[in-house]
Amino acid sequence: MTKGKLRDLSFFLSPMVLMVFLFYLVPLVMTIYISMTRMRNWNVDRYLTEFVGLYNYERLFHMFQHDPTFKAVVMTTLVFVGITLVINVFGGLALALATFFINERPASSYRLLWLLPRMSPIAVYSLVWYYFFHGSEIGTLNSILMSLGLISEPIPWGQVTPWGAWSVIIFVNGLVGVSFGMIVFTSALNQIPKELVIAARVDGASSWQISRRILIPMIKWHLLYVLTWQFLSLLTTYPHLFLLVQWDLVNRDYGTTLALYVFNTAFGMGEQDQGLAAAAAVILSIIGILGGFVTLKVLKFEKMMKKPRGDF
Amino acid sequence: MRAAALWLVALVIFGVIASGCIGGEEAKTSSAEVQLTGDITKDLVEIGKVLEQNGVKEVKFSAWGSGDPNSVMRVYGIVEAARRINKIWADNGINVKIVVTETHYVASFQDAYKEYLSKQPLGQAGDFFVNSYAFLPTLADEGYILDITEYAKTYQSVVDDFYPSLIEASKYNGKLYGLPQDTEARPLYIRKDVAQRIGFDLSGLDEKVKNGEFTWSDVYYWAKKAKEEGAAEWGLIHRKGSAHPDLIQFIFAFGGKLYDPNTGKLVVDVPAVYKWLYVEWKFARDGLLPEDIMSWDWAKQIHPAVVEGRTLFDIGGTWYWTEWQTKQYYAKGGTPRGLKPEEVRDWFYYTLFPAGEKGDKPVTLSQPFVWMINSKAGQLNPKYDELKDVYHKLAFLMLIKASDPDINAIHSVISAHLPVRKEAAKLIKDEKWLNDLKALNLDLSDEVKSNIRDIVQATVNPINAQFLADVSYMLEYTHLAPAHPKYPALADIFKEAVDKVLRGEMTPEEAVNYIIQKVQADPELAQNVEIQGEIPKDWKFPQG
Numbered sequence: 001m002t003k004g005k006l007r008d009l010s011f012f013l014s015p016m017v018l019m020v021f022l023f024y025l026v027p028l029v030m031t032i033y034i035s036m037t038r039m040r041n042w043n044v045d046r047y048l049t050e051f052v053g054l055y056n057y058e059r060l061f062h063m064f065q066h067d068p069t070f071k072a073v074v075m076t077t078l079v080f081v082g083i084t085l086v087i088n089v090f091g092g093l094a095l096a097l098a099t100f101f102i103n104e105r106p107a108s109s110y111r112l113l114w115l116l117p118r119m120s121p122i123a124v125y126s127l128v129w130y131y132f133f134h135g136s137e138i139g140t141l142n143s144i145l146m147s148l149g150l151i152s153e154p155i156p157w158g159q160v161t162p163w164g165a166w167s168v169i170i171f172v173n174g175l176v177g178v179s180f181g182m183i184v185f186t187s188a189l190n191q192i193p194k195e196l197v198i199a200a201r202v203d204g205a206s207s208w209q210i211s212r213r214i215l216i217p218m219i220k221w222h223l224l225y226v227l228t229w230q231f232l233s234l235l236t237t238y239p240h241l242f243l244l245v246q247w248d249l250v251n252r253d254y255g256t257t258l259a260l261y262v263f264n265t266a267f268g269m270g271e272q273d274q275g276l277a278a279a280a281a282v283i284l285s286i287i288g289i290l291g292g293f294v295t296l297k298v299l300k301f302e303k304m305m306k307k308p309r310g311d312f
Numbered sequence: 313m314r315a316a317a318l319w320l321v322a323l324v325i326f327g328v329i330a331s332g333c334i335g336g337e338e339a340k341t342s343s344a345e346v347q348l349t350g351d352i353t354k355d356l357v358e359i360g361k362v363l364e365q366n367g368v369k370e371v372k373f374s375a376w377g378s379g380d381p382n383s384v385m386r387v388y389g390i391v392e393a394a395r396r397i398n399k400i401w402a403d404n405g406i407n408v409k410i411v412v413t414e415t416h417y418v419a420s421f422q423d424a425y426k427e428y429l430s431k432q433p434l435g436q437a438g439d440f441f442v443n444s445y446a447f448l449p450t451l452a453d454e455g456y457i458l459d460i461t462e463y464a465k466t467y468q469s470v471v472d473d474f475y476p477s478l479i480e481a482s483k484y485n486g487k488l489y490g491l492p493q494d495t496e497a498r499p500l501y502i503r504k505d506v507a508q509r510i511g512f513d514l515s516g517l518d519e520k521v522k523n524g525e526f527t528w529s530d531v532y533y534w535a536k537k538a539k540e541e542g543a544a545e546w547g548l549i550h551r552k553g554s555a556h557p558d559l560i561q562f563i564f565a566f567g568g569k570l571y572d573p574n575t576g577k578l579v580v581d582v583p584a585v586y587k588w589l590y591v592e593w594k595f596a597r598d599g600l601l602p603e604d605i606m607s608w609d610w611a612k613q614i615h616p617a618v619v620e621g622r623t624l625f626d627i628g629g630t631w632y633w634t635e636w637q638t639k640q641y642y643a644k645g646g647t648p649r650g651l652k653p654e655e656v657r658d659w660f661y662y663t664l665f666p667a668g669e670k671g672d673k674p675v676t677l678s679q680p681f682v683w684m685i686n687s688k689a690g691q692l693n694p695k696y697d698e699l700k701d702v703y704h705k706l707a708f709l710m711l712i713k714a715s716d717p718d719i720n721a722i723h724s725v726i727s728a729h730l731p732v733r734k735e736a737a738k739l740i741k742d743e744k745w746l747n748d749l750k751a752l753n754l755d756l757s758d759e760v761k762s763n764i765r766d767i768v769q770a771t772v773n774p775i776n777a778q779f780l781a782d783v784s785y786m787l788e789y790t791h792l793a794p795a796h797p798k799y800p801a802l803a804d805i806f807k808e809a810v811d812k813v814l815r816g817e818m819t820p821e822e823a824v825n826y827i828i829q830k831v832q833a834d835p836e837l838a839q840n841v842e843i844q845g846e847i848p849k850d851w852k853f854p855q856g
Contacts, residue, residue: 042433043454059835067833068826069808135604138612156604159815248552248607252808271450271797272429 028285035278040271047275056279072162072253073261079166080173080257081234087174088230089223092181097211099182100189111186117176126243129172133157133249158250165254172240177233181226188219224299228292235288238263258284346702348466352712353404356397359706360406368694369407371706374414376438378424379681382634382767385723386442386493386681387415388760393713395757397706410710414438421681432456432686439689439707442493445481445682446557450797452484458685461488463708470712473733481680481792490682491711494720494729497676497786498558499662500531501618501626507661509543510534512624514661521674524667528565528591529854531625531666535600538624547600549617550627552608554800554807557679557793558627562588564675564791566668571794572842578794578802580827582845585806587668589820590853593813606811615641619651619659627665633779634728634771653775662782664789669855676786677793680732683711722749722756726764726771730784737784740777798840805830821847 035056039047064070095114099107117125132140135156142154158168192215200210216223238260245255256264262284266277296302346362348355363371373394377386394410401408416438418424425447431437433456441457451457464471471479471491478492500521507514512534520526535547551558563570568584571577595601608614615635618626619642636656640648651659664674690696690703717735724731724740731737739745748754750772752761793799808830809823818826824847832838 041450041454041456042430043456044433046454062835063833065833066829068829070833134609135607136609136613138609156607159604159607161817267426267430271801272426 031278031281031285034274035282037275039275039278040273042272042274052275056275057283059276060279060283069253069256073256073258075162076166076169076254077235077257077259079162080169081231083166084170084174084177084234085227085231087170088177088234089181089227091174091178092183092226093185093216093223095178095182096185096189097207097215099186100215101207111179111182114182115179118179122239123243125176126172126240126247129168130244130247130249133168135159135249158244158255161251162254165251168250169241169244169255172244173234173237176240177230180230184222184226185219188222189215192218224296224301227299228295228301231295232288232292235259235284235291258287346705348463348705348708350466350469352467352709353400355705356400356709357404357406359702359709360401360404360408362702363408363699363706364406366695366699368699369409371408371410371690371693371703372413373410373439373690373707373710374416375412375440375442376414376416376424376428377442378418378421380419380631380635380727382631382638382727382771383494383723383729384417384763384767385719385726385760387417387440388763389493389683389714389719389723390440390710391415392719392757392760393710393716395760396713396716397710410706429456432688435688435691437686437688439686440710441684441686442681443684445490445492445680445795446793446800448482448489448682448684449484449795449799451684452487452489453797455687457489458687458689458704458707459487459489460491460685460708460711463705464488464491467712470715473735474715475732475734475787477787477790477792478678478680478732481678481795482682484795490684491715492732493681493683493715494723494727495678495680495732495787495790496630496729497678497783497790498561498627498629498665499676499783499786500665501628501632502661502663503544503618503621503624503626504659504661505621506538506544506624507534510537510541510624512537517661518663521663521666524670524673527667527669527672527855529669529856532591532595532600532854535595535624536598539598539600544622544624546602546617546623548595548625548627549614549623550601550605551629552606552610552614554803557677558629559588559592559810560793560803560806561627561665561675561677561791562591562668564677565665565672567672570799571796572844575842576796578796578799578841580802580831580841580843582824582828582843583848584668584845585827586820586824586847587851587853589809589813589823590851591668592810593816593820593823594853596814597816601814603814603816605814606807611639611641615639616643620644621659630730630780630783631728634726634776637776638767638770650770653773657775657779662779664786674789676790678730678787678790680792681729683714685711718745718754721745722754722764724780725749725777726767728771728776728780730780730787741781743774746772746774746777796840798837801834801837802831802841 036051036053037047038050038052038055095111099110131138134140134142135154135158137143137146137154139154139157141157142151145151146154157164159165196214197210200214205213236259238257241255241257241260242263244250245252245260258280262277262280265280266272266274346355346358373390375387375390377384379386391412394412398409421443425443428437428441428443428451448457452459474492478495479488482488482490482492502514504514517526531548538544539547560570563581563584566584566587568581569579570581572579592601596603602608617623618628619636633656636651637653638650640650642649642651665676667674685704685707689707690700693699693703696703715733717733717739720731720733720736721739723729724736725746731740749768752765752768793803805827809818809827812818812826813820813823828843831841831843
């Protein structure tokens with residue numbers, strides 16, 4: 001690389017490099033450092049220099065081994081991330097494809113409808129589902145089912161472990177997440193030359209065949225992007241879960257993921273243990289990095305990064 | 313051009329240095345030593361003079377509090393104290409004024425605590441903080457609140473007027489970190505109409521409870537009868553959320569303990585905890601207590617079930633008495649409404665939390681709210697570093713003023729909390745004073761009056777005052793959960809165990825083992841908690 005090119009590159013990349021350094025690298029290093037201190041109750045003056053090495057990791061490991069609810073937290077993380085990811089990616093894809101084949105005006109309204117959960121404030125949105133899934137007769141779902149005569153006693157949806165709790169948190173988060181994929185995929189589909197679809201139609205291809213043979217292969221990289229992004233996002237998401245657990249709608253053990261565990265440990269009641277939370281956050285980051293890496297490897301991300309051959 | 317710029321920079325630097333020198337004369341601090349004497353007027357005048365001599369004309373403080381809407385005096389008590397001190401200064405020709413810049417009042421005391429914890433190190437938390445004594449140990453341990461032991465020694469007569477158990481609750485490691493603001497008892501409420509339908513004679517019941525003759529086995533017996541005879545949907549409704557402090561009462565009622573003063577450790581008293589969980593389990597299995605009560609909605613389920621008479625017993629708090637009057641929980645006639653004072657009086661009997669079994673004692677449990685002073689109190693005021701001690705002493709005297717018997721009594725009457733001072737307890741029995749309060753014909757600031765006017769109209773009446781007088785004796789039976797930084801974590805584990813036995817996910821034995829396992833899973837908690845005793849063999853409930 002010539003000196004001039006390096007200078008130009010540095011000039012254009014420096015704002016982003018600085019941003020990454022300040023907002024990603026520094027917090028990551030700080031988190032790792034805090035995880036090795038006795039930091040608690042935000043008492044920076046007292047604990048920031050109280051270095052304890054791997055003590056917090058040992059404590060966490062001990063809790064993983066002996067805490068009866070930790071297994072539930074780990075299982076919940078796996079199930080929540082896995083299933084919600086599938087819903088978010090393939091639900092988004094289904095919505096994008098469905099609206100691709102209908103007129104623009106109703107398609108826009110339909111897409112807007114799916115964006116509503118994302119636009120609602122988290123507390124309001126969660127409250128709606130709190131009352132919807134409430135385990136007594138005041139819950140909308142229970143009251144509908146009871147008035148239809150389908151059930152005689154209210155069902156405590158979120159407290160039926162583990163699948164009741166898991167279903168509620170997956171449903172609530174899936175409904176929010178699906179719109180992200182929908183937007184990306186809709187945008188990608190709109191970039192595909194219309195001639196290809198028209199030609200396929202002329203040849204008698206059905207919508208399903210067009211989707212499978214033309215559209216989906218052409219938005220493969222978008223699929224990969226949404227998949228990776230949503231995976232990392234779900235691994236660290238917690239606000240809806242926090243409220244649903246806090247309001248006792250879902251079972252605490254099977255409604256808590258590792259991300260929520262980190263949050264509760266750092267900002268929860270009584271003693272707020274930022275050192276322990278940072279240790280859990282570091283482990284979460286490692287899982288995220290490994291998971292992201294594996295996803296990209298399996299789906300051959302590096303192919304997308306190759307220079308275009310110029311024949312397309 | 314470059315020369316001009318250099319001149320400009322030089323001029324600015326010179327200006328800065330010169331202003332520093334000119335200002336230096338004024339920055340000199342006069343004597344900032346004030347010794348408290350115990351005579352509040354004298355002490356305030358002395359502090360006022362020091363502030364005046366140092367050029368301070370306005371002292372800014374903020375008050376943070378939390379609780380139900382009727383408990384706003386938790387912050388307006390500070391506002392009123394500031395006004396009273398300002399008056400003393402004005403009467404003595406001192407040109408200094410206290411301004412309460414912020415009255416931050418939120419519903420959830422846990423949220424208020426979390427906010428304080430995160431903002432105190434940044435210097436952004438309130439100067440005064442009223443919250444549960446349960447958080448005091450952590451705040452004291454971290455150095456977030458002021459140790460007022462030495463100040464309080466000079467005001468021993470005021471301190472002595474507080475109920476001793478409440479002063480103890482304001483201490484940590486033998487040092488005083490706050491003054492009690494209010495407290496309460498947690499009675500067992502009994503619906504008189506339901507009791508009558510099943511032939512449950514309530515006359516003299518409180519005496520039987522006091523003597524330990526009426527135990528939880530009797531509660532079970534009558535709850536079952538009420539349910540079986542169709543007099544009520546439930547036998548018992550209790551509070552939800554953290555097991556602290558409402559359900560912890562069971563441990564004391566079964567003669568257990570939560571703290572070992574010899575070791576300074578928390579205690580899981582296995583026999584008492586087992587009996588508590590057994591009672592919960594038994595009530596839920598027999599359909600007398602909702603098995604999902606821990607996830608019931610306060611406003612839509614818990615309170616309506618009680619005020620509409622769908623239960624015979626209810627474990628609540630004294631503040632329910634006015635809450636039922638000011639909140640629209642009763643919806644039997646169609647439109648939700650609050651109860652009339654006469655209805656609350658006629659419908660509810662109240663007594664202590666009964667003994668677990670014969671030979672045990674009845675109990676109640678208080679969670680006193682304590683006025684604490686930020687260890688950085690007054691930091692936004694002029695010359696904080698030089699006058700820190702003066703600002704802190706002034707903050708302490710504001711607490712003394714905010715604890716004036718009338719302020720405390722007003723809070724008690726309008727929020728149905730119990731007074732924390734004996735003088736205040738006398739005042740709420742004074743009919744003339746009550747009438748003056750009803751008419752707001754008291755020496756209070758306009759700001760305070762306008763903020764409590766509606767609450768006063770809704771709550772000040774002889775029935776409510778009588779209720780407070782009637783339940784005051786319960787303080788003699790009160791227990792306090794231990795002041796230990798790890799206690800909230802233990803209370804949370806108890807809550808999880810209660811939820812599991814209520815839902816039938818665990819038997820009482822399994823739940824006790826679950827608690828032990830959870831405690832031992834956290835090395836730090838394990839170091840601070842002792843497991844004592846064993847699950848009793850052949851223990852039966854109900855008995856007799």
